[in-house]
Amino acid sequence: MAETVEIRWHGRGGQGTVTAAKVFADACLSGGRHVQAFPEYGPERSGAPLRAYNRVSSKELRMHCPVLHPSIVAVADATLLDAINVTEGAPDNATFIINTAKDPKEIRAKINAKDGQKVVTVDATKIAIECFGRPMPNSPMVGTLAKVSGLITLDQVLEDVKKSFGKKFAQKVIDGNLEAARRGYEEVHVG
DSSP states (O other): OOSEEEEEEEEETTSSHHHHHHHHHHHHHHTTOEEEEEEEESSOSTTOEEEEEEEEESSOOOOOSOOSSOSEEEESOGGGGGTSOTTTTOOTTOEEEEESSSOHHHHHHHHTOOTTOEEEEEOHHHHHHHHHSSOOTHHHHHHHHHHHHOSSOHHHHHHHHHHHHHTTSOHHHHHHHHHHHHHHHHOOEEO
C-alpha cells in the first residue's frame, strides 16, 4: 500500500458526502494514521455537485491542497457520471467506487476506465433506504471504502459511526447507520 492514499469524493449537497469524508478520516485517525478531510463546494445548495477529499498517511501530512491524482474516487451519486469526468487526474491503477445498482462492467464502460483501474459498485442508496429510511448513501459508502481501501477495519468504521452520529441522532438512527455501513462493507461488487 502507498504511504499516502488520496481519495476524492463526488456527491451532491444534502447526500452526506462531506460527512462521509469526515467519518472515514476520523476512523483512520482512530486507527493510528494521519489524516485530512476537507470539502470543496460550488454553489451551496441542496443537490449541487460537490467534492470532498481525504488524505490518509502513515506519516505526518504537510500538503494542504485539493487532491489532484486520487488513488480512490468515491461517487455517491451515479447521475454525476453524466455531468462530470470522475476519472480526471486518476492514475492508471486508481479504484472507482460508484453508488449504483448497475454491474461494475457497465460502469467501467461508461467512465472509460483504463485496464489497470478497478471499478466497484454498491447500491448505497438502496441500503440506506432499507436501513434507516432515507436516501443518504454516506454510511454505506464509508463501509465500502473501508473494504476497498483496506486502510481500516469494519470495526473501526462502526466505532467511529457511533461516535460521530451518537451526539446528534436517536439510537434508532445510529443503529440504522451502523447496519448501513456494515452492509456497504459486505455488498461490494467488483468488476
